[in-house]
Ligand SMILES: O=C(O)C[C@H]1C=CC(=O)O1
């Protein structure tokens with residue numbers, strides 16, 4: 001039986017400002033869910049947003065208050081082992097609030113997998129990979145700084161896939177910035193860009209032509225998420241991979257994008273669709289439709305990153321790798337043993353549940369009061 005559902009807000013400064021077209025992240029707020037059951041089993045979940053409300057419709061504070069006031073009371077006192085039934089109960093009573101639901105589902109699944117003494121990946125269809133390649137996002141806002149940062153990541157053997165955040169400057173300046181980084185880093189790395197919806201379709205047509213000619217590998221969400229027909233036109237027009245991110249908020253979005261041939265790659269994240277099960281459905285639709293997969297992030301800390309890693313480890317093929325670098329962007333970790341990044345890969349934790357141990361004293365010390 002579920003005894004308690006606690007939510008904690010933990011503010012962690014980033015190692016440097018992280019500039020997206022929609023917001024600059026200086027501090028990331030982790031919303032942690034701590035589930036306590038009367039058989040002594042506990043579970044952890046996490047949700048993060050990007051720049052408060054500037055990326056999506058939930059903020060850390062809305063996630064906390066909506067769980068505390070509306071969702072936790074629907075769970076407390078019920079059988080903790082019936083995860084699907086509990087999520088169905090939540091979904092009947094609560095509309096939207098996908099990030100909050102993701103944090104809760106993660107905590108429920110972590111607890112249940114611990115109870116069964118299996119890694120979470122085994123509740124999600126079964127693990128196929130023990131490590132995942134990890135991209136790093138260059139988003140300092142300065143070309144020289146980005147190049148130096150990428151070179152140090154290569155020297156550390158941490159990342160050789162780089163995603164450049166663009167869309168806040170004029171398109172010509174952004175393209176020049178991307179091609180300058182590409183020239184400096186050479187052919188041994190993969191370079192992608194994420195525009196976070198900033199371009200009009202016309203700007204996208206002009207800019208993508210230049211990026212394609214320059215050998216860039218993929219363009220993530222170049223135009224407004226609502227413009228699916230436009231995304232389909234870009235995917236048909238260019239050979240460079242067009243990746244859907246913000247356009248992909250549910251399995252139904254995935255079905256619609258697949259039917260409309262609107263993307264070559266799906267960036268699958270666990271929070272936007274409302275949790276691991278829904279994210280798994282989006283990935284299944286991609287696999288069935290011949291759309292490639294990329295493991296996305298909402299810049300989660302270690303709990304959300306571990307949960308994502310368990311899910312992505314079950315995908316038959318992660319052709320574009322993952323961007324599960326969230327914990328590396330933060331100045332503090334809340335685990336007793338940090339996740340292991342080695343030889344350009346993240347090791348998927350092996351232990352029961354999420355396979356991590358949260359340092360509760362550290363969480364208590366960092367927690368917002
Ligand atoms: O993909 C996004 O739009 C959000 C996030 C992921 C990596 C990063 O730097 O920002």
Ligand SMILES: [Mn+2]
Pocket residue numbers: 194196220221245246267
């Ligand atoms: Mn993106």
